Amino acid sequence: MSVNTSSVKEKSRIRIETCRDDFPVFRREVHGKPLAFLDNAASSQMPYPVMRSYTDYHSRYHSNVHRGVHLLSQEATDAMEASRETLRALINARSKKEIIFTSGTTDAINLVMQSYGRTYIGKGDEIIISTMEHHSNIVPWRMLCDEKKAVLKIIPVSDDGVLDLDAYASLFSERTRFVSIVHVSNTLGTINPVKKMTEIAHRYGVPVLVDGAQAVSHMEVNVQEIGCDFFATSGHKMYGPTGIGILYGREELLLKMPPWRGGGDMILSVSFDEVLFNDLPYKFEAGTPNISGAIGMGKAAEYITAIGYDTIYRKEQELLAYATDRLSGIDGVRIIGTAPEKSSVVSFVLDGIHPHDIGTILDLEGVAVRTGHHCTQPLMERLGLVATTRASMAMYSRKEEIDQLIDALHKAIDIFR
Amino acid sequence: MWHMHIVNDKTSQLYQQVMLDHNKTPRNYRVLDPADHEALGHNPLCGDKYKIFVNIDEHDVVTDVTFIGDGCAISKASASMMTSIIKGKHVDEIDKLFHQFHDMAQGKLDPDTDPNDLGRLKIFAGVRNLPARVKCATLPWHTLHAALQGKEKISTE
Numbered sequence: 186m187s188v189n190t191s192s193v194k195e196k197s198r199i200r201i202e203t204c205r206d207d208f209p210v211f212r213r214e215v216h217g218k219p220l221a222f223l224d225n226a227a228s229s230q231m232p233y234p235v236m237r238s239y240t241d242y243h244s245r246y247h248s249n250v251h252r253g254v255h256l257l258s259q260e261a262t263d264a265m266e267a268s269r270e271t272l273r274a275l276i277n278a279r280s281k282k283e284i285i286f287t288s289g290t291t292d293a294i295n296l297v298m299q300s301y302g303r304t305y306i307g308k309g310d311e312i313i314i315s316t317m318e319h320h321s322n323i324v325p326w327r328m329l330c331d332e333k334k335a336v337l338k339i340i341p342v343s344d345d346g347v348l349d350l351d352a353y354a355s356l357f358s359e360r361t362r363f364v365s366i367v368h369v370s371n372t373l374g375t376i377n378p379v380k381k382m383t384e385i386a387h388r389y390g391v392p393v394l395v396d397g398a399q400a401v402s403h404m405e406v407n408v409q410e411i412g413c414d415f416f417a418t419s420g421h422k423m424y425g426p427t428g429i430g431i432l433y434g435r436e437e438l439l440l441k442m443p444p445w446r447g448g449g450d451m452i453l454s455v456s457f458d459e460v461l462f463n464d465l466p467y468k469f470e471a472g473t474p475n476i477s478g479a480i481g482m483g484k485a486a487e488y489i490t491a492i493g494y495d496t497i498y499r500k501e502q503e504l505l506a507y508a509t510d511r512l513s514g515i516d517g518v519r520i521i522g523t524a525p526e527k528s529s530v531v532s533f534v535l536d537g538i539h540p541h542d543i544g545t546i547l548d549l550e551g552v553a554v555r556t557g558h559h560c561t562q563p564l565m566e567r568l569g570l571v572a573t574t575r576a577s578m579a580m581y582s583r584k585e586e587i588d589q590l591i592d593a594l595h596k597a598i599d600i601f602r
Numbered sequence: 603m604w605h606m607h608i609v610n611d612k613t614s615q616l617y618q619q620v621m622l623d624h625n626k627t628p629r630n631y632r633v634l635d636p637a638d639h640e641a642l643g644h645n646p647l648c649g650d651k652y653k654i655f656v657n658i659d660e661h662d663v664v665t666d667v668t669f670i671g672d673g674c675a676i677s678k679a680s681a682s683m684m685t686s687i688i689k690g691k692h693v694d695e696i697d698k699l700f701h702q703f704h705d706m707a708q709g710k711l712d713p714d715t716d717p718n719d720l721g722r723l724k725i726f727a728g729v730r731n732l733p734a735r736v737k738c739a740t741l742p743w744h745t746l747h748a749a750l751q752g753k754e755k756i757s758t759e
């Protein structure tokens with residue numbers, strides 16, 4: 186197979202110091218200024234190899250998967266399955282059967298809610314989530330609770346953005362049926378102790394879903410070591426395409442779960458009286474999947490691996506320290522989220538200037554940040570805030586971008602003073 | 603250290619001194635009690651939230667209008683300037699201004715070439731180049747419009 190096989194030779198061949206050159210977006214200007222892209226937590230940029238895997242598929246072997254006897258279809262199937270294997274290896278799942286392609290993290294969480302949740306959670310049962318969840322890990326459970334008359338229990342968070350583990354442990358009862366927690370907070374950067382939290386849940390026999398949307402681009406994830414039952418992530422937050430993601434599920438659980446979408450690919454045989462469902466993971470992949478997205482996400486995983494998580498983590502932690510330090514040096518800045526374990530995300534508020542105005546002024550200076558509630562309204566309410574400004578760094582980020590942010594903030598202060 | 607930064611043209615066009623002044627010391631910033639009409643305007647996307655109170659006499663002329671609430675500089679200055687300008691105006695005239703303001707913010711009306719009565723409100727024309735900020739400038743106007751039409755709550759996204 187010539188298409189998309191990851192060769193060992195490629196390993197560690199990409200150097201983090203020069204990887205920025207692989208991202209063509211950094212050649213453009215924004216409002217006449219060089220682009221300082223500090224909104225990586227919303228979506229990260231895409232390198233050439235990922236783009237090439239995309240155009241390769243579309244220019245050489247675009248066809249449907251798992252159905253054709255012809256060469257193109259076989260190549261497409263092989264490429265997609267090779268990507269599944271790359272992603273399996275990336276998060277160290279036991280088997281490819283445990284990797285289900287979805288349209289993203291949101292879709293993956295909804296799959297678990299629809300399939301596992303609607304089957305195994307009923308009236309009076311309890312689901313534990315935390316205060317710092319993204320809306321995509323709140324709304325599906327809220328919907329399930331409304332439908333089933335189940336109850337949501339919320340893990341509290343401290344002022345500096347750390348989950349209260351004692352409170353968490355005390356939330357369990359004989360009615361607890363599910364735990365769904367975010368690995369890395371998109372708003373605060375807090376890295377939650379998901380391994381320990383899973384251990385606690387498993388003492389009560391309760392399965393755990395980890396929302397890993399913000400984890401996979403920053404640090405090594407080992408689902409077997411964490412021990413979690415489900416893990417969800419998105420391609421576009423790890424240098425891959427939008428509209429693609431994966432759900433990891435422990436095989437034992439996936440086998441017990443009914444499919445929640447019916448259609449082609451997810452069946453072995455169909456008559457009008459009876460349907461025989463396909464094996465894992467296809468049981469959960471109804472319809473023609475996002476083939477180029479799946480291939481691209483695999484390529485993105487290869488790219489990350491070729492740089493190496495140790496290298497990425499070290500550089501991002503340096504950037505985090507630098508950004509935290511420089512922002513703290515500005516009069517009137519308060520950093521929101523000061524947990525000891527953080528990914529490269531810095532949220533802050535600035536006295537007397539609304540984050541929306543900061544966002545606009547920074548944009549006009551070429552600096553892209555996110556402002557607002559970051560899809561974590563309950564967290565913002567807990568912290569007594571309406572909005573923050575968030576700078577989020579990635580492996581290709583540079584100190585110069587942070588300097589550009591700081592300069593632009595001084596301009597905002599000058600204007601508003 | 604003394605900072606003196608050269609501010610981007612577009613930035614200074616958007617954040618003109620008048621706007622910054624209205625943001626810092628908003629006019630008519632208080633509850634009006636009793637009020638003939640009031641409405642709450644909310645932009646859930648950025649959290650901007652304003653309540654607008656209006657009193658109208660028997661000839662449909664606004665005798666008093668005030669607001670409270672919080673949000674970005676653009677929305678607050680817009681609320682402040684709107685309340686100062688519409689006091690003493692007939693509701694039909696206000697309705698016309700509402701539509702002109704709305705069209706200007708959306709780039710459908712050029713305040714320098716198209717006929718209009720916007721006057722000082724022209725300083726908000728800068729938002730037309732910033733789609734994400736159009737709602738900030740228009741939220742107070744939508745809220746006022748809702749209040750005058752007897753609606754109590756509106757929400758823009």
Ligand SMILES: Cc1ncc(COP(=O)(O)O)c(C=O)c1O
Nearest residue numbers: 289290291319321371396398419
């Ligand atoms: C922590 C977290 N969870 C879930 C999501 C949802 O991801 P997606 O929109 O790719 O489904 C995001 C994205 O913003 C996120 O940051």
